Amino acid sequence: MIFLQLFFTFFKIGAFTFGGGYAMLPLIQQEVLSHGWMDLEQLVNFVAVSESTPGPLAVNLSTYVGAETGGLPGALCATVGVVLPSFVIILLVAKFYEAFQQNPIVKGCMNGLRPTVVGMIAASLLSVGASAFPASGGMVQWGLAAVLLGGVVLAHWKKVHPILLILGAAVVGICAGYAGLLPGV
Amino acid sequence: MELTKWGRCLTLFLKFCKIGAFTFGGGYAMIPLIRREIALREGWIEDKDLLDILAVSESTPGPIAVNTATFVGYRVAGRLGAAVATVGVVLPSFLIIFALSFVLRQFEDLAAVRYAFWGIRVAVVALVLGALVSMARQCPWNVVSCVLAAGAFVLVGFFGANSILVLVACALIGLGASRWKVGGMKL
Numbered sequence: 001m002i003f004l005q006l007f008f009t010f011f012k013i014g015a016f017t018f019g020g021g022y023a024m025l026p027l028i029q030q031e032v033l034s035h036g037w038m039d040l041e042q043l044v045n046f047v048a049v050s051e052s053t054p055g056p057l058a059v060n061l062s063t064y065v066g067a068e069t070g071g072l073p074g075a076l077c078a079t080v081g082v083v084l085p086s087f088v089i090i091l092l093v094a095k096f097y098e099a100f101q102q103n104p105i106v107k108g109c110m111n112g113l114r115p116t117v118v119g120m121i122a123a124s125l126l127s128v129g130a131s132a133f134p135a136s137g138g139m140v141q142w143g144l145a146a147v148l149l150g151g152v153v154l155a156h157w158k159k160v161h162p163i164l165l166i167l168g169a170a171v172v173g174i175c176a177g178y179a180g181l182l183p184g185v
Numbered sequence: 186m187e188l189t190k191w192g193r194c195l196t197l198f199l200k201f202c203k204i205g206a207f208t209f210g211g212g213y214a215m216i217p218l219i220r221r222e223i224a225l226r227e228g229w230i231e232d233k234d235l236l237d238i239l240a241v242s243e244s245t246p247g248p249i250a251v252n253t254a255t256f257v258g259y260r261v262a263g264r265l266g267a268a269v270a271t272v273g274v275v276l277p278s279f280l281i282i283f284a285l286s287f288v289l290r291q292f293e294d295l296a297a298v299r300y301a302f303w304g305i306r307v308a309v310v311a312l313v314l315g316a317l318v319s320m321a322r323q324c325p326w327n328v329v330s331c332v333l334a335a336g337a338f339v340l341v342g343f344f345g346a347n348s349i350l351v352l353v354a355c356a357l358i359g360l361g362a363s364r365w366k367v368g369g370m371k372l
Contacts, residue, residue, distance in 0.1 A: 016349045020249035022316035026341055027348045041306070048305040051312060053285065054206050055278025056215075056250035063279050067286040075283050079275060086247025087271050090255040091264065097241050105360060107372050110244050112359015114323070115330035116352055119337030121317045126342045128313050132306040145307050152311040163209060165308050173304025174297055185303045 002070050003077045009035070010062050010081030015089075018113045021057030026120040028061055029127060037069045044131040052163045058082060136184050144181055148172055193262045194269045196227070201254050201273030208250065215250050215274075219257060229261045250274060327369025329362040 009031050017024040025047065032038050038046075043065075050060035059079060066078025093100045100106060132149070133142055152165050176182050200222045208215045216239060223229050230238075238260070242252035251271060258270025292298045324330060333355045340346035362370040 012349065014247050016352055017246055017248070018352075019243065019320060020247075022313060023320070024248070025313065030341075030345075030348050041302075044306050044309050045302045047309050047312070048302075049285065049289070050282075051309075052209070053278070053281050054209055055281065056205075056208070056248045056274070058248035059251065059275050059278045060282050063282040064286055067283050072283065075279065075286075079279055082248070083251050083271060083275055086245065086251045087255050087267065089245050089247065090241070090252050091259060091267055093241055093245055094256055094259045094267070097237060101237070101240060101244070104364070104372050106244060108360035108363035109356040110359070111325070111330070111363045111370055111372075112333060112355045112357065113352065114320075114325070115334035115359075116337040116355035118317065118321045118324055119334035119339075120341050120348060120351070121313065121320060122334075122338045123342030125310070125313050125317060128306075128310050132310045145303075148304060148307045149310055152308045153314065156311045156315050162312055165311065166305055169304035169308035170301035171304070173300045173302065173307075177296060177300025177303065182300060182303055185299050 003073055005035070006066050006070055006074050007077040007081040010066070010078040011084060013062070014058075014082040015085035017058065018110075019117050022121055022124075023117045024058045024061065025128075026124040028065070029124055032065055037065060040127055040131050042068075044128050047128075048166050052166050134184075138184070140181055141184070144176055190262060190265070194265055197258055197261055197266055198269040198273040200227075201258070201270045202277055204254075205250075205274040206277035213249065215253060219253065223257055223261070230257060234260065329359070329368035329370045332368075333358060 013024060013027045013031060017027060029040070029043060032043060033040060046061065046064050047057075050057050050064065053060060059082065062078040062082040063075045067075035070077065133145055137145070148169060152169055155165055155168070156162070173182070177185060204215055204218045204222060208218060216235065220232065220235055224232055224235060238253055238256045239249075241256060242249045245252055251274065254270040254274035255267045259267035261270075293302075321334075324334075337351050337355060340351055341348055359370065362368055363372045
């Protein structure tokens with residue numbers, strides 16, 4: 001039953017993501033690829049779409065995976081699934097939040113979770129990198145991607161808005177494509 | 186002006202719809218909007234509450250934007266408030282993405298779209314890299330946290346280990362190390 005599967009998968013993802021948006025990427029990637037719901041390239045494309053549309057990245061990604069896999073009911077199941085754990089946990093915590101923040105067990109777990117999330121985002125950077133530099137690419141394409149990446153990293157560091165970065169990269173892609181530099185794409 | 190509970194909830198819902206519809210990038214980008222709409226205009230919460238709310242949203246699982254909305258809604262109008270704020274913040278994204286998923290399917294085979302996404306995937310590498318750097322900056326580094334980060338990277342990146350198991354294990358290691366103050370960890 002695809003809808004139950006979507007709901008429980010995204011419930012799990014919602015319950016185990018600490019730090020929002022990009023921290024969710026490694027989990028979504030693992031689940032979506034192992035279920036065969038989307039391929040890596042589609043997922044990475046959609047990270048960019050989620051970043052350029054309003055709303056929380058995590059919610060956008062869940063809605064999209066749900067819609068691609070199971071239409072409107074799929075989108076609903078995935079979105080409700082990803083939101084529900086937060087909702088319940090915040091309701092529980094909201095009443096006692098000072099005690100929660102000062103709790104040594106919570107603090108200790110967070111001490112372990114923060115670096116782990118950093119390590120896991122680094123891991124998903126590997127696969128996102130593989131989708132931008134595919135093995136089938138060839139020297140010209142890789143070189144072009146490397147130059148583009150350098151430019152985008154620099155612009156990102158200079159605080160250019162992410163949507164502008166994505167639009168700029170899209171324009172470069174279109175120009176390179178029509179100039180015949182991206183044969184396999 | 187004293188609103189009834191239902192009036193408050195309706196206002197909360199509309200405010201969070203607006204916040205959801207005008208926040209790009211999620212979580213932190215939402216804070217200034219919440220501050221303007223809920224704290225300054227309505228005076229329902231104070232600036233200092235906002236910091237507490239953000240701290241809790243960061244240390245509980247789930248999307249930061251959703252956590253923040255639920256928490257603010259709860260502070261303003263109890264459980265019903267939490268529910269309407271959460272639905273409000275999610276609804277615009279949901280509708281936009283749902284509509285967009287059809288549009289994307291129609292055009293994903295066009296050459297121009299494929300070329301554009303080739304470039305966009307390169308940009309996503311930079312965005313993920315940016316997220317990595319900013320999260321690494323917020324993380325207190327010591328022997329144990331370095332080992333955990335490196336361990337999670339290798340296990341998930343190279344051995345395809347289950348992310349949830351890795352998270353649970355690392356939370357427990359962090360808890361243990363903080364308790365007994367091993368390798369520079371402290372509470």
